[in-house]
Structure formats: structure tokens, C-alpha cells
Amino acid sequence: MCKIKMQSYFTMYFVHTNFPGVIGAIDGTHVAIWPPDKNREHLYINRKLYHSLNVMIVCDYHCKILAVVANHGGRTHDARVWNSSQLSRHMLNKYEYGRRNVWFIRRFWRYPLLPYLMTPKLNQPAGSPSASYTDCHATARCSIERTIGIWKGRWRCLRKERALHFTPEFAGKM
Incomplete structure (x- = not known):
């Protein structure tokens, strides 16, 4: 990613949420699919007991999708989807080469605790700096929730009620 584009992502989150260095929000969603072959079916049944792909999405503040990872069954945990992604x-x-000022916003329990994934601080006293941080984090994370809502609203076949009629091998490839 070029320097100018990266700077614009920093600016968007900073202007709207007071978080310097945030380049995107990350979350997962399930896309319902038609049941796959019987011998691998168990890999696609998610915790809500329907067949799906576990899709990780990264977006900027204005709901522009920056990355999608859609090659894991619904049974796969979000942390594993993250760890296997490019x-x-x-x-x-x-991070290992010294870049310490770039972060993604993430949910508390779904992704691993890493120095470049910002997480909220739960159960903080009202009015404290930590509570203020958590409020700003929630505001910033709304961008990924809006993005997933827009994405599933525009392409209704991605919703649970309308399972994709493709085999998982085909649905996960570009």
C-alpha cells in the first residue's frame, strides 16, 4: 500500500474517532451455504447449527472493503481465520521490522491479543480514561458492522435465509 493511501486511512479514523494510526476495522461473519459433501460436512456447521463459510472482512471508516478472507468453514474460529490470512x-x-504505529480495531473475544489489533477494555469505571477509550473503540468498530450490514443487504444471497448453492471450494475462490 502506498504511503499516500495509508495516510488517508490514518486520517479517516483519527478525524471521526480520535484514534491515531488505525487503518481499518476487522470482523467475521457467516455466509450460509448449501450443505457440502457428507465426508466434510462437519467442517461447515457453525455454532448456530447451519452450514456456512466463516468470512473475515476488513474495512475502512467509510465502509470500503479492504480485504476479504472466505476460505474457511463455519466451524473455524475467527482467530484461526485471522492467523491463516496474508x-x-x-x-x-x-511489526517485527519496527512499524509500531498501525492498528486494526477488533472485537474483544474473537481475535488474538496482538500489538497491532486494538481491543476494548471491558468493565471500566465511568468517566475514566479507559472508559473513554472503550467508547471511542465502540464508535470506530461500528464501521465494520455497517459494512457487513450493507454487504449482506446488497447481496441478499449472503444472508442465512438464502444459502449459496455453490460448493465451498468454488465459493471461496476468486
């Missing part, structure tokens, strides 16, 4: 390897590489 984005996680890229962020780890940048």
Missing part, C-alpha cells in the same frame, strides 16, 4: 503475516512482518 494480512496477519503482513502485519506481523511490519
Whole structure:
């Protein structure tokens, strides 16, 4: 990503949420699919007991999708989807080479605790700096929730009620 584009992502989150260095929000969603072959069906049944792909999405503040990882069954935990992505390897590489001022906003329990994934601080006293941080974090994280809502609203076939009629191998490839 070029320097100018990266700077614009920093600016968007900073202007709207007071978080310097945030380049995107990350979250997962399930896309319902038609049941796959019987011998691998168990890999696609999620915790809500329907067949799905576990899709990780990264977006900017204005709901522009920056990355999508859609090659894991619904049974796969979000942390494993993150760990197997090229984005996680890229962020780890940048961090190891001294880049300490770039973050993604994430949910508290779904993704691993890493220095480049910002997490909220739960149960903080009202009015404290930590509570203020958590409020700003929630505001910033709304961008990924809006993005997923817009995405599933525009392409209704991605919703649970309308399962995709593709085999998982086909649905996960570009």
C-alpha cells in the first residue's frame, strides 16, 4: 500500500474517532451455504447449527472493503481465520521490522491479543480514561458492522435465509 493511501486511512479514523494510526476495522461473519459433501460436512456447521463459510472482512471508516478472507468453514474460529490470512503475516512482518504505529480495531473475544489489533477494555469505571477509550473503540468498530450490514443487504444471497448453492471450494475462490 502506498504511503499516500495509508495516510488517508490514518486520517479517516483519527478525524471521526480520535484514534491515531488505525487503518481499518476487522470482523467475521457467516455466509450460509448449501450443505457440502457428507465426508466434510462437519467442517461447515457453525455454532448456530447451519452450514456456512466463516468470512473475515476488513474495512475502512467509510465502509470500503479492504480485504476479504472466505476460505474457511463455519466451524473455524475467527482467530484461526485471522492467523491463516496474508494480512496477519503482513502485519506481523511490519511489526517485527519496527512499524509500531498501525492498528486494526477488533472485537474483544474473537481475535488474538496482538500489538497491532486494538481491543476494548471491558468493565471500566465511568468517566475514566479507559472508559473513554472503550467508547471511542465502540464508535470506530461500528464501521465494520455497517459494512457487513450493507454487504449482506446488497447481496441478499449472503444472508442465512438464502444459502449459496455453490460448493465451498468454488465459493471461496476468486
